[in-house]
Amino acid sequence: MHFLASVVALFSALMLVSAIDERVLVKFNDSKGGVDYCKQWKCACVNYQPKDTSYEFAVSGAYCNPGDFQGRNPDSEAKVYCVFTNGKDTKTVNKHIAAATGGTLSS
Numbered sequence: 001m002h003f004l005a006s007v008v009a010l011f012s013a014l015m016l017v018s019a020i021d022e023r024v025l026v027k028f029n030d031s032k033g034g035v036d037y038c039k040q041w042k043c044a045c046v047n048y049q050p051k052d053t054s055y056e057f058a059v060s061g062a063y064c065n066p067g068d069f070q071g072r073n074p075d076s077e078a079k080v081y082c083v084f085t086n087g088k089d090t091k092t093v094n095k096h097i098a099a100a101t102g103g104t105l106s107s
Contacts, residue, residue: 022081022083022090022092023079023080023081024079024080024094024106025068025078025079025080025105026077026098026103026105026106027076027077027105027106028078028101028102028104029076030075030102033066033074033075034077034078035066037066037078037101037103038064038065038080040101041062041078041082041097041101041103042062042064044082044097044100045057045061045062045082045093046061046062048082048093048096048097050084050091050093052086055084055085055086055091056085058083058084061082061085062081063079063080063082064078064079064080065079065080077106080094080097080103081094082094082096082097
């Protein structure tokens with residue numbers, strides 16, 4: 001039982017590390033601010049339907065935090081990711097979610 005719990009904990013940690021590496025900056029123009037934009041982002045991510053139906057929403061697959069990587073501009077920028085998995089591979093759909101929420105990815 002302890003072995004199984006250890007494996008699950010390790011897998012969860014690896015998924016989290018993988019997801020954190022996927023953070024990108026999105027610029028948005030939401031008059032209600034970053035918190036509202038992040039609610040929209042997470043909702044759009046959870047409800048996204050990938051074309052490849054073997055992929056499904058990943059555990060902890062939606063992330064949005066207002067502000068840039070230094071914490072500035074919380075009303076016009078956010079750090080985000082949206083991740084799906086097929087059990088072996090992960091893919092981000094950040095571009096699609098940004099378009100659906102009126103944002104643009106920063107390069």
